[in-house]
Amino acid sequence: xxxxxxxxxxxxxxxxxxxxxxxxxxxxxxxxxxxxxxxxxxxxxxxxxxxxxxxxxxxxxxxxxxxxxxxxxxxxxxxxxxxxxxxxxxxxxxxxxxxxxxxxxxxxxxxxxxxxxxxxxxxxx
Amino acid sequence: xxxxxxxxxxxxxxxxxxxxxxxxxxxxxxxxxxxxxxxxxxxxxxxxxxxxxxxxxxxxxxxxxxxxxxxxxxxxxxxxxxxxxxxxxxxxxxxxxxxxxxxxxxxxxxxxxxxxxxxxxxxxxxxxxxxxxxxxxxxxxxxxxxxxxxxxxxxxxxxxxxxxxxxxxxxxxxxxxxxxxxxxxxxxxxxxxxxxxxxxxxxxxxxxxxxxxxxxxxxxxxxxxxxxxxxxxxxxxxxxxxxxxxxxxxxxxxxxxxxxxxxxxxxxxxxxxxxxxxxxxxxxxxxxxxxxxxxxxxxxxxxxxxxxxxxxxxxxxxxxxxxxxxxxxxxxxxxxxxxxxxxxxxxxxxxxxxxxxxxxxxxxxxxxxxxxxxxxxxxxxxxxxxxxxxxxxxxxxxxxxxxxxxxxxxxxxxxxxxxxxxxxxxxxxxxx
Numbered sequence: 001x002x003x004x005x006x007x008x009x010x011x012x013x014x015x016x017x018x019x020x021x022x023x024x025x026x027x028x029x030x031x032x033x034x035x036x037x038x039x040x041x042x043x044x045x046x047x048x049x050x051x052x053x054x055x056x057x058x059x060x061x062x063x064x065x066x067x068x069x070x071x072x073x074x075x076x077x078x079x080x081x082x083x084x085x086x087x088x089x090x091x092x093x094x095x096x097x098x099x100x101x102x103x104x105x106x107x108x109x110x111x112x113x114x115x116x117x118x119x120x121x122x123x124x125x
Numbered sequence: 126x127x128x129x130x131x132x133x134x135x136x137x138x139x140x141x142x143x144x145x146x147x148x149x150x151x152x153x154x155x156x157x158x159x160x161x162x163x164x165x166x167x168x169x170x171x172x173x174x175x176x177x178x179x180x181x182x183x184x185x186x187x188x189x190x191x192x193x194x195x196x197x198x199x200x201x202x203x204x205x206x207x208x209x210x211x212x213x214x215x216x217x218x219x220x221x222x223x224x225x226x227x228x229x230x231x232x233x234x235x236x237x238x239x240x241x242x243x244x245x246x247x248x249x250x251x252x253x254x255x256x257x258x259x260x261x262x263x264x265x266x267x268x269x270x271x272x273x274x275x276x277x278x279x280x281x282x283x284x285x286x287x288x289x290x291x292x293x294x295x296x297x298x299x300x301x302x303x304x305x306x307x308x309x310x311x312x313x314x315x316x317x318x319x320x321x322x323x324x325x326x327x328x329x330x331x332x333x334x335x336x337x338x339x340x341x342x343x344x345x346x347x348x349x350x351x352x353x354x355x356x357x358x359x360x361x362x363x364x365x366x367x368x369x370x371x372x373x374x375x376x377x378x379x380x381x382x383x384x385x386x387x388x389x390x391x392x393x394x395x396x397x398x399x400x401x402x403x404x405x406x407x408x409x410x411x412x413x414x415x416x417x418x419x420x421x422x423x424x425x426x427x428x429x430x431x432x433x434x435x436x437x438x439x440x441x442x443x444x445x446x447x448x449x450x451x452x453x454x455x456x457x458x459x460x461x462x463x464x465x466x467x468x469x470x471x472x473x474x475x476x477x478x479x480x481x482x483x484x485x486x487x488x489x490x491x492x493x494x495x496x497x498x499x500x501x502x503x504x505x506x507x508x509x510x511x512x513x514x515x516x517x518x519x520x521x522x523x524x525x526x527x528x529x530x531x532x533x534x535x536x537x538x539x540x541x542x543x544x545x546x547x548x549x550x551x552x553x554x555x556x557x
Binding site (some may be wrong): 011012022072081085095 | 380469535
């Protein structure tokens with residue numbers, strides 16, 4: 001089932017610890033993920049580790065689901081990185097800063113797998 | 126040979142922790158004491174780019190000599206009409222200074238990662254000023270710490286133990302017991318979990334909640350409704366009371382303010398709240414800066430051009446974020462070549478910007494392979510500042526520190542590579 005969310009992106013310690021080894025599986029595991037609260041997990045009918053397609057009007061990306069007890073219902077957190085940036089709002093509101101937080105979007109179950117960094121970046125070349 | 130280096134400075138985040146003990150065996154760092162997980166991961170090392178590379182006509186990055194890569198990079202920059210020189214957060218002030226000079230010679234836009242980090246903070250500070258203090262003053266005096274829209278447990282793991290929480294200060298001999306922590310965020314973070322108070326606000330409501338606190342601090346209680354964006358008036362009254370009654374308050378903030386709705390106006394409001402509080406007690410405010418020398422770029426670019434990011438295409442420095450910032454230029458598809466130094470915009474820019482970054486010639490100068498390497502046309506590996514080469518960096522509170530070289534390296538420094546590019550692109554009359 002589809003679930004509407006407000007997406008925020010940000011740093012995590014796992015993302016930071018692997019920021020200089022972006023081609024590693026550790027970086028992939030740290031960033032190709034979406035953290036949601038237990039209520040949204042129930043709405044989606046999925047469990048942790050399931051793949052989910054995140055869609056906004058700026059793009060879509062497939063990532064793994066993770067449970068975060070601290071997230072209120074309707075808030076999805078994606079660590080900053082190439083996966084998050086597929087769905088963020090590029091509008092800088094006239095001050096240079098794109099919309100990395102507060103992006104309205106949706107989550108839905110998918111059979112697709114997340115792309116690794118090389119595959120994701122090859123889409124730009 | 127084995128040696129122990131004491132008081133080494135960590136070149137990961139803006140905290141610039143300067144108390145590390147690094148053990149070096151046979152020119153390799155084998156142990157780092159007192160570093161957090163972020164600092165230790167950097168000091169102990171990751172896989173490096175082995176050699177300079179140029180992308181061939183089949184789209185494959187091919188190893189070349191440093192001279193060939195510098196030649197190619199210089200040609201790309203010389204032929205560009207609207208070059209973007211971007212990054213600079215994870216290198217020395219000396220390299221940043223060379224970067225600004227290169228921008229002047231080329232007539233380029235020089236922008237740093239602050240534009241996707243604390244760039245809005247700079248705009249807010251330009252409107253309202255920055256009532257701040259050194260991290261040492263905060264450690265010694267602050268009995269109330271506010272973390273708003275930031276999660277230092279993840280992003281600055283030793284900040285609380287060194288500056289903003291646990292360590293006893295000169296006037297606070299019981300450390301944590303002398304201080305109250307308050308976290309304001311849209312979700313229960315690890316920082317919120319160890320705070321004395323947590324105010325959970327609705328995403329994007331920072332400006333409204335800050336304004337409500339300003340009203341309460343200024344005695345306009347009747348203007349505040351019973352609930353403000355998910356926070357009860359009772360909770361806001363309690364927080365405003367804590368702010369007014371503390372002896373020395375310190376307000377730290379992060380991307381929760383700069384990247385949410387309102388952007389720099391959120392910072393403007395937080396600065397105004399701090400100014401309001403200073404009519405009743407002592408209060409300071411400090412942005413939690415991410416990369417270890419992003420603060421330094423703002424300093425260097427400002428003292429060389431007058432602005433913390435700059436468009437040098439007009440023959441005189443020009444600054445107008447929202448028009449000449451990296452993402453605005455890329456979104457408008459104005460950039461026809463880019464030089465990326467010590468950062469990874471392909472991993473940290475919206476996809477629409479990355480698409481335009483990728484289609485034009487891109488030169489990368491960096492110690493590590495990252496997402497930008499995947500779309501780069503010229504790649505030049507360099508030494509890691511603070512590990513393999515020395516340099517100056519600015520801590521998040523504006524304190525400059527000298528980073529030391531801990532091990533030898535065959536890689537040239539960012540500064541050396543930029544110097545060579547400057548010599549290649551300079552014309553008669555350029556000052557280098």
